[in-house]
Amino acid sequence: MSFKKLFQSILSLQNRKTYLHLWFVIFLTFVFTSQVFSRTVEVHEGESIQKAIDSLEKGDTVKVFPGIYQEFLFVDKTHFTLSGVIVNGKWPVLDGEAKLNDGVIGSGANFLIENFHIKNYKANGVMTQGAGNIIMRKLIVENTGIYGIYPTMGTNVVVEDTVSLGIADAAIYIGMCHNVDVRRNEVYGSVIGIEIENSTNVLIEGNTVYDNSAGIVAFALPGLPLKKVENVIIRKNFIFDNNHRNFAEPGALVAGVPPGIGIGVMAGDAVTIEGNIIRRNSFAGIGIGDNNLLPNSKSPDPDVEPNPDRNKVLENVFIDNGSRKWNDFVSWIFYVIRVVFSGNPIPESPNGGKVGIFPEGYDIVASGKGKGNCLSSPDSVTKIGTSGYGICSPKESTEQIKTMIGDPKLGEAKSDARELGKQVFGAVCSGCHSMTLRTVGPPIKEIQDKYKKDVYGVVSFASMPKKVREGFIEMPSQKYLGNEKLTAVANYILNLKDEGSKGAAK
Amino acid sequence: MKGLCVINYQYINSLEKNGGLGQTLPDVKLDPKVIDLGRYLFFDPTLSSDKQLSCAHCHHPAYSLSDGRKQSIGKDGTGYGPERKNGVVLKRSAPSLWNVLYMKHLFWEGRAANLEDQAEGPLYSPDEMGSSPTIIESRLNENPFYQKMFRQAYGLKGTKISAELVVDAISSFERSLVSFSSRFDKWSTGDKDALSEEELLGYNVFRSFVARCAECHPPPMFTNNVFATIGVLDSGVRDYGRETITGQDLLRGSFRVPSLRNIAKTAPYMHAGNLETLEEVVNFYNEGGGRGNGAPSDLRIHWHVRKMGLSQNEITSLISFLKTLTDESSMPKFPKSVPSGLPVALELESYHRSSKK
Numbered sequence: 001m002s003f004k005k006l007f008q009s010i011l012s013l014q015n016r017k018t019y020l021h022l023w024f025v026i027f028l029t030f031v032f033t034s035q036v037f038s039r040t041v042e043v044h045e046g047e048s049i050q051k052a053i054d055s056l057e058k059g060d061t062v063k064v065f066p067g068i069y070q071e072f073l074f075v076d077k078t079h080f081t082l083s084g085v086i087v088n089g090k091w092p093v094l095d096g097e098a099k100l101n102d103g104v105i106g107s108g109a110n111f112l113i114e115n116f117h118i119k120n121y122k123a124n125g126v127m128t129q130g131a132g133n134i135i136m137r138k139l140i141v142e143n144t145g146i147y148g149i150y151p152t153m154g155t156n157v158v159v160e161d162t163v164s165l166g167i168a169d170a171a172i173y174i175g176m177c178h179n180v181d182v183r184r185n186e187v188y189g190s191v192i193g194i195e196i197e198n199s200t201n202v203l204i205e206g207n208t209v210y211d212n213s214a215g216i217v218a219f220a221l222p223g224l225p226l227k228k229v230e231n232v233i234i235r236k237n238f239i240f241d242n243n244h245r246n247f248a249e250p251g252a253l254v255a256g257v258p259p260g261i262g263i264g265v266m267a268g269d270a271v272t273i274e275g276n277i278i279r280r281n282s283f284a285g286i287g288i289g290d291n292n293l294l295p296n297s298k299s300p301d302p303d304v305e306p307n308p309d310r311n312k313v314l315e316n317v318f319i320d321n322g323s324r325k326w327n328d329f330v331s332w333i334f335y336v337i338r339v340v341f342s343g344n345p346i347p348e349s350p351n352g353g354k355v356g357i358f359p360e361g362y363d364i365v366a367s368g369k370g371k372g373n374c375l376s377s378p379d380s381v382t383k384i385g386t387s388g389y390g391i392c393s394p395k396e397s398t399e400q401i402k403t404m405i406g407d408p409k410l411g412e413a414k415s416d417a418r419e420l421g422k423q424v425f426g427a428v429c430s431g432c433h434s435m436t437l438r439t440v441g442p443p444i445k446e447i448q449d450k451y452k453k454d455v456y457g458v459v460s461f462a463s464m465p466k467k468v469r470e471g472f473i474e475m476p477s478q479k480y481l482g483n484e485k486l487t488a489v490a491n492y493i494l495n496l497k498d499e500g501s502k503g504a505a506k
Numbered sequence: 507m508k509g510l511c512v513i514n515y516q517y518i519n520s521l522e523k524n525g526g527l528g529q530t531l532p533d534v535k536l537d538p539k540v541i542d543l544g545r546y547l548f549f550d551p552t553l554s555s556d557k558q559l560s561c562a563h564c565h566h567p568a569y570s571l572s573d574g575r576k577q578s579i580g581k582d583g584t585g586y587g588p589e590r591k592n593g594v595v596l597k598r599s600a601p602s603l604w605n606v607l608y609m610k611h612l613f614w615e616g617r618a619a620n621l622e623d624q625a626e627g628p629l630y631s632p633d634e635m636g637s638s639p640t641i642i643e644s645r646l647n648e649n650p651f652y653q654k655m656f657r658q659a660y661g662l663k664g665t666k667i668s669a670e671l672v673v674d675a676i677s678s679f680e681r682s683l684v685s686f687s688s689r690f691d692k693w694s695t696g697d698k699d700a701l702s703e704e705e706l707l708g709y710n711v712f713r714s715f716v717a718r719c720a721e722c723h724p725p726p727m728f729t730n731n732v733f734a735t736i737g738v739l740d741s742g743v744r745d746y747g748r749e750t751i752t753g754q755d756l757l758r759g760s761f762r763v764p765s766l767r768n769i770a771k772t773a774p775y776m777h778a779g780n781l782e783t784l785e786e787v788v789n790f791y792n793e794g795g796g797r798g799n800g801a802p803s804d805l806r807i808h809w810h811v812r813k814m815g816l817s818q819n820e821i822t823s824l825i826s827f828l829k830t831l832t833d834e835s836s837m838p839k840f841p842k843s844v845p846s847g848l849p850v851a852l853e854l855e856s857y858h859r860s861s862k863k
Contacts, residue, residue: 054698072710072714074706074710076694101710101711101714101715101716102714102715102716105710105713105714107713122715122716123714123715123716124714124715127713127714127715129713129720129724130724130725145715145716146715147715150715153724223732223733223734223808224730224732225730225731225732249812252809252812253809298756300752300754300756300757300760300806301732302752302754426684428686428687434537434538437538437539439538482697
């Protein structure tokens with residue numbers, strides 16, 4: 001490939017990204033503003049937010065007014081906004097009082113959560129599982145046991161303008177997601193500030209990350225269904241004084257993270273670190289290593305490639321990393337005590353020996369056998385373990401990539417009606433109906449002959465079946481599937497072609 | 507086979523779709539004739555060398571396609587289910603077959619990657635059915651019923667019955683064993699009355715991060731298809747699990763994360779069945795899994811398995827929720843007789859149900 005061609009392809013990739021971003025914005029604008037018939041439900045102190053959420057229809061908004069709400073919210077809906085209203089600087093507060101498990105758990109799609117102060121929950125502030133096309137913004141998350149803001153298994157996720165503090169694991173934790181932007185958040189006083197775990201296409205930009213044990217990390221962890229962390233940009237963040245005592249629960253994976261790390265990459269691929277200010281992190285400004293880095297991370301998973309590859313450290317500002325202060329010593333003493341008493345081995349140091357009790361600090365510490373890693377200005381940083389690193393091209397920059405958010409269809413529940421029909425057929429109908437054979441119910445052929453193109457007829461029969469044929473058992477009602485699925489499957493059935501021996505549901 | 511069993515998280519986007527229909531179904535060629543042939547083979551003891559043992563002995567409808575035993579009994583045993591006795595005691599419990607078509611690894615330690623390879627395991631294992639392709643082919647080719655059924659199912663290809671076709675038919679039958687219409691599925695596809703308040707609380711305990719159940723058992727399949735070491739004790743001889751396949755000591759004692767669909771019907775639990783009830787399972791985890799239950803120190807227990815500190819109310823509701831994953835509507839019909847004319851594993855269903863009350 002000629003240089004010109006390569007350049008063009010990079011350019012078109014960048015255009016595509018910008019274009020997708022635009023698409024996503026238009027899409028969300030549509031979702032959140034154009035619902036002419038949508039309602040707004042107000043919740044005032046003393047009322048139940050959950051009740052309001054339960055009453056939501058597509059496109060609705062819940063507005064929660066200032067006050068203290070002791071609730072554990074479940075959000076399993078699509079296309080809605082859950083919005084706090086800030087009046088005279090007073091926020092609506094979700095308070096778990098250390099009794100409730102999580103602040104918000106969501107698994108819907110296409111929604112926005114904003115303007116809440118969430119505190120004192122046993123597990124997470126906000127967790128979403130499998131939710132796509134979502135925005136979490138302007139949240140304050142404080143003192144939640146495990147994670148602060150935790151989207152998992154999602155596609156197209158934005159976390160922006162939030163503040164998280166005092167979290168015993170990661171304040172913002174991106175777990176097994178695709179296409180994520182994490183922007184302009186402030187995270188401090190936690191074990192990990194921002195953690196990206198087994199996720200791809202992630203942009204971490206403009207965040208202020210300080211006073212954590214480790215600031216921003218991208219880890220590929222073993223034993224999970226998604227096996228890598230790849231294509232991550234950590235850009236223009238202010239990452240300083242991450243020397244907090246590691247107060248994770250002993251035995252937890254992150255309990256092995258030594259304090260004093262600005263940015264950590266473990267087994268990550270194609271992570272680009274650019275334009276950050278990285279200051280006064282006492283162990284390493286940036287640590288890049290393989291899966292042997294932490295006491296518990298050594299990979300038993302043959303599908304996880306353990307080495308860091310194709311990572312780039314472009315121009316960043318490094319100031320005073322590795323310098324010692326009295327409070328760093330205190331956090332290291334705590335760390336060593338915990339490592340000794342919890343039975344964790346002391347993590348191996350980059351050069352194969354043991355990390356000393358008070359190890360030297362560097363701007364960049366590297367370990368592992370990765371390939372294709374580079375530094376852009378190797379002479380300007382203090383470093384160890386980077387002898388295998390090349391020099392990044394001076395032209396290298398991520399500037400053209402504005403967002404990682406992709407096609408909103410990827411974050412949508414699959415809405416293709418034929419696909420839905422096929423799935424419902426496969427899961428529900430195929431047990432009793434085949435194309436030409438009588439199994440339990442009559443063959444599809446006969447249903448097609450009877451109803452021709454009358455989708456409604458099939459839907460209404462399936463909702464309220466009657467006994468029609470002698471010698472057949474009466475079909476149970478399929479009303480629970482709901483109209484959308486029934487219509488989809490009726491369409492699917494009526495248009496199904498006889499594909500002979502290939503079987504009915506191909 | 508590729509692509510058949512992978513959960514594609516891309517399609518697991520909202521709970522509405524999480525309830526069982528949220529993932530692309532595999533491109534299974536559902537041919538009722540082949541499935542039905544597979545069903546007869548599944549229940550027919552003629553496939554075993556001594557004509558005593560059928561697949562259904564260990565994967566019995568009365569026990570939700572498992573056998574209700576801690577450890578299954580293979581060769582030379584008599585009887586079915588928990589009553590089975592006198593034979594070779596196998597190392598592990600028989601996993602239930604529900605939704606087995608979605609599993610990326612089969613057997614507790616994942617030694618088979620597809621159903622065809624799996625089926626050959628017990629079929630040819632000397633401790634189990636002790637058969638061989640020669641035995642199977644000679645017996646079935648002498649049987650006019652099977653000759654006819656194979657021809658009907660496979661056309662010309664079925665004129666001479668081969669062991670591969672037998673395995674294909676059994677695997678096809680197994681692929682039809684789907685369970686997607688539980689009350690949980692009804693709830694998540696829009697019927698908000700399908701779950702009671704207690705069950706809903708249980709679901710939220712399940713997915714909350716105090717319990718963290720949903721991390722390894724995410725809907726819709728309620729498994730993430732990976733291996734995990736939780737440190738459950740072995741009933742007898744030490745079981746090294748996945749380590750025996752990969753040789754990695756870090757995987758010592760790790761096993762396939764099972765699906766929780768129909769979990770209320772498949773007691774006892776874990777690879778060697780040493781937890782009898784769902785209560786025991788939840789308590790085991792609540793105490794920190796192997797960490798709190800004296801697991802050997804050379805196990806690397808999964809970092810998600812930790813003391814939960816659930817309240818009694820949370821435990822009860824969690825168990826109630828697990829019961830909402832029950833759906834046996836695709837349970838295969840028990841054949842009254844099989845083409846070999848050999849006796850079939852008794853239709854224990856009615857017996858089992860009434861004896862429980």
